[in-house]
Amino acid sequence: MSNGKDARTTDNPAQVSLKESLDDCMEALDLFLNNRFTECMERLKPRMHDSMYHALIYASVLEMQAMMTFEHDDITNAGATMKRAQEVCQRFRRKSPGLVRFPGDSVTEGKYHFLRSSFMLKCVLLNANSRELLSPSSRELHTHIQSQEAVFGPSHLHLEGGVAFGIGAFNLTLSLFPVRILKLLEFAGFSGDKDYGLSQLVSGATAVNLRSMLCALLLLCYHTFLTFILGTGEGEVTEAEKVLAPFRLRYPKGAIFLFFAGRTEEMKGNIDKAVCLFEDGCKAQQEWKQFHHMCYWELLWCFTYKQMWKMAYFYADLLTKESRWSQAMYVYMKAACLSMLCKEESRPFGEDEVELFRRVPSLKQKIAGKSPPTEKFAIRKARRYRAASPIRLPVPVLEMMYMWNGFTMIRKCPELTEGMMQTLVEAERTLADAPVNEYSVDDYCVIQLLKGLCLQNQGRLPAAEECFNNVYRRTNYKDYSMESRTQFRVHAALAKLKVNPAEQEDMTRL
Numbered sequence: 403m404s405n406g407k408d409a410r411t412t413d414n415p416a417q418v419s420l421k422e423s424l425d426d427c428m429e430a431l432d433l434f435l436n437n438r439f440t441e442c443m444e445r446l447k448p449r450m451h452d453s454m455y456h457a458l459i460y461a462s463v464l465e466m467q468a469m470m471t472f473e474h475d476d477i478t479n480a481g482a483t484m485k486r487a488q489e490v491c492q493r494f495r496r497k498s499p500g501l502v503r504f505p506g507d508s509v510t511e512g513k514y515h516f517l518r519s520s521f522m523l524k525c526v527l528l529n530a531n532s533r534e535l536l537s538p539s540s541r542e543l544h545t546h547i548q549s550q551e552a553v554f555g556p557s558h559l560h561l562e563g564g565v566a567f568g569i570g571a572f573n574l575t576l577s578l579f580p581v582r583i584l585k586l587l588e589f590a591g592f593s594g595d596k597d598y599g600l601s602q603l604v605s606g607a608t609a610v611n612l613r614s615m616l617c618a619l620l621l622l623c624y625h626t627f628l629t630f631i632l633g634t635g636e637g638e639v640t641e642a643e644k645v646l647a648p649f650r651l652r653y654p655k656g657a658i659f660l661f662f663a664g665r666t667e668e669m670k671g672n673i674d675k676a677v678c679l680f681e682d683g684c685k686a687q688q689e690w691k692q693f694h695h696m697c698y699w700e701l702l703w704c705f706t707y708k709q710m711w712k713m714a715y716f717y718a719d720l721l722t723k724e725s726r727w728s729q730a731m732y733v734y735m736k737a738a739c740l741s742m743l744c745k746e747e748s749r750p751f752g753e754d755e756v757e758l759f760r761r762v763p764s765l766k767q768k769i770a771g772k773s774p775p776t777e778k779f780a781i782r783k784a785r786r787y788r789a790a791s792p793i794r795l796p797v798p799v800l801e802m803m804y805m806w807n808g809f810t811m812i813r814k815c816p817e818l819t820e821g822m823m824q825t826l827v828e829a830e831r832t833l834a835d836a837p838v839n840e841y842s843v844d845d846y847c848v849i850q851l852l853k854g855l856c857l858q859n860q861g862r863l864p865a866a867e868e869c870f871n872n873v874y875r876r877t878n879y880k881d882y883s884m885e886s887r888t889q890f891r892v893h894a895a896l897a898k899l900k901v902n903p904a905e906q907e908d909m910t911r912l
Contacts, residue, residue: 423453423454423455423456424455424560424612426445426449426453427446427453427455427456427459427612428612429445430445430446430456430459431459431612433445434463435649435652435653435656435658435659436653436655437655437656437657437686437687437689439463439687439690440689442463443460443463446459450486450487451486451490452490453490454491455612457486457487457490458487459612460483460487461480461483461484461486461487464476464479464480464483465480465483465484467480467690468480470690470692470695470696470727471692471726472725472726472727473726559609559610559611560611560612560613562605562606562609562611563609563611563612563614563617564606564611564612566602566603566605566606566613566617567602567603567606567613567617567620569598569599569602570599570600570601570602570606570617570620571599571603571620572594572599573594573595573596573598573599573602574594574599574600574620574624575594575599577594577595577596577599578594578596578628579594600621603617603620603621604617604621604645605617607621607645608648615649618645618646618649621641621642621645622642622645622646622662622665624638625638625639625642625645626642626662626665626669627665630806630810631806631807639666639669642662642665642666642669643666646659646662646663646666650663655686657683657687657690657693660679660680660682660683660686661679661683661697661700664676664677664678664680664683664697668700668704668811670814671811671812671813671814671815673707673708673812673818676700676704677701677704677705680697680700680701680704681697681701683696683697684697684698691724692725694724695721695724698717698720698721698724698725699717701713701717702717702718702721702735703803703806703808703811705717706739706799706803706808707803707811707812707815707818708818709742709818709821709822711739711740711742711743711799712739712743712750714735714739714799715735715736715739715740715750716750718732718733718735718736718739719736719750719751721735722736728767728774728776728777729765729767730762730763730765730766730767730777730781731776731777731780733758733762734758734759734780734783734784734798734802735799735802736753736755737755737759737762737784737798738755738795738798738802739799740753740754740755740758741755741794741795741799742797742798742799756787756792759792760787760788762780762781762784763781763784763785766781776805779805780802783795783798783801786841793840793841795845796829796832796833796848796849797825797826797849797852800822800825800826800852801848801852804851804852809822809852809855809859812859816860819856819859819860820856820860822852822856823853823856823860826849826856829849830849830853833845833846833849846872847872847873850869850870850873851869851870853869854866854867854869854870854873857869
């Protein structure tokens with residue numbers, strides 16, 4: 403909460419001490435995590451021109467908002483604010499290179515904080531493909547503060563949190579790459595240690611410092627999303643709950659933490675409980691509707707697992723009306739949900755799935771000059787509906803569910819897995835009765851793959867293997883949709899089996 407001090411604005415950075423800046427920013431973050439987003443921004447804005455931490459946090463919040471709204475003006479404003487924040491950091495340099503002055507603070511401690519804040523801003527400003535993003539700043543700073551030359555000032559805990567975040571994020575990110583990419587990075591002198599990266603992030607998240615939230619959010623994203631999208635799909639529920647527990651106690655109505663609480667319940671197979679938490683996340687605040695969109699996306703999938711197609715359609719429809727993130731994907735999901743209904747069943751709002759599928763290609767967007775792989779996949783699938791009498795996709799929602807590793811979500815829900823199996827058996831019967839066409843092999847393979855996943859969930863491994871072999875024998879796959887994501891998943895599976903790197907590279911070429 404606010405300490406009642408009047409925020410001061412000045413062009414002289416000497417008027418704001420390091421400790422005062424950090425304390426004020428901690429209170430602003432507390433407002434943010436309590437869903438008081440406007441108050442947080444109002445707290446930070448007056449000092450964003452004379453305090454590098456106010457500038458950093460204010461710019462970071464704007465960047466987060468821009469990422470969620472995907473509005474051009476928000477993105478432009480956030481980028482400009484990030485550049486101004488970097489300029490604020492540069493003003494703290496003395497004429498003697500690298501030294502920073504804060505009244506009453508150790509010069510060395512000020513220098514450490516300048517380096518850390520400056521590096522974090524560069525990471526946001528630089529293109530992700532730039533080699534400068536792989537700067538050793540965090541490693542060198544980490545090594546130095548562990549040495550006997552390091553000076554431990556009153557704000558050292560915040561510095562350690564920043565270094566832990568930088569080192570942890572760097573190692574964890576690199577560890578996700580497939581072997582062939584890692585070899586190139588190692589040749590350039592970089593390597594990623596997943597366990598070390600996770601330990602650094604845990605260290606940063608469990609201490610009370612300015613970066614504890616960032617460390618916690620990165621850990622939660624890794625355990626509940628990255629391991630699903632780029633990994634084998636099991637996730638790390640126990641680890642996620644450990645990170646989440648103290649934040650849930652301190653911020654019981656915090657929208658961010660309600661969202662991740664819902665996600666962990668979803669991973670555990672407690673779909674109804676997850677639905678309640680996502681709904682609570684929407685009710686918790688109305689300032690940033692973008693948090694609602696994250697919940698809508700998860701609710702779409704929760705109702706997909708339950709095969710409640712009209713409810714899943716409802717949340718896809720809300721996303722098409724409120725979110726700019728991926729209109730092609732949202733419209734595709736609306737069409738896919740409707741296509742799962744019986745022909746005789748009425749469609750909400752009188753919409754027609756064929757017309758919706760036909761709209762998908764026109765909604766393609768480009769980010770940094772490239773279309774997102776998920777949109778490319780949806781567009782390729784929707785193209786078959788261009789024909790006057792289109793050949794329908796057999797189970798488009800379940801195919802997309804597999805792409806997001808959704809079948810692992812229902813592994814602990816026998817009744818949901820059995821429901822999916824019955825849907826697939828019916829689709830298989832319909833396909834067998836239909837005339838052979840140009841899509842018959844593709845449709846057969848999709849159904850066999852998804853049946854194999856259901857059988858695997860049921861512990862019927864020989865039958866599952868037979869389904870997978872039916873797919874593998876059909877064709878020699880190359881240049882297929884989502885190939886990069888498949889490579890990441892193969893890497894994660896082989897790493898889990900502890901296959902050595904040389905063998906991993908050979909196997910990922912198959």
